[in-house]
Amino acid sequence: MRHLAKRSVRLAGHATSIALEPAFWAVLEQAATRRGTTLAALIAEQDAARAGAEEPLASRLRVHALKLVSGEA
Template identity: 70%
Template sequence: MTGHLVKRSLRLAGHGTSIALEPAFWAALEEEAARRAMPLAALIAEQDATRTDAAEPLTSRLRVFALECARGAARG
């Protein structure tokens, strides 16, 4: 995984925001969005809504989610 971050802008809950993740995490999220036949922004909004700890950064939630998706795909 490369160390540089890729920043993307989108709207969550009606507000503009930017998210910076490593390219490998973006790729995993895009693959999961495609698997679910939903836009990437909708997948991110879904993950934003699942955070139960208000102190949990969205980027951390997205990285954990991407890892969970990759592990699930590896298991078949």
């Protein structure tokens, strides 16, 4: 069984919960820190950039984290 860590954030004024593996959260937190922003702001940015409901936010965040690690983002 996969170990997921849930976080709650507010996006566009609505509370939502996102479940990711701890390694993905760590990459996203480091990216936010390097940019001098909050994790919530980074998540909101990725939420705004996704292709609607057909692209799940958790999937978008995982792909973004992978791009950060590989130097593509």
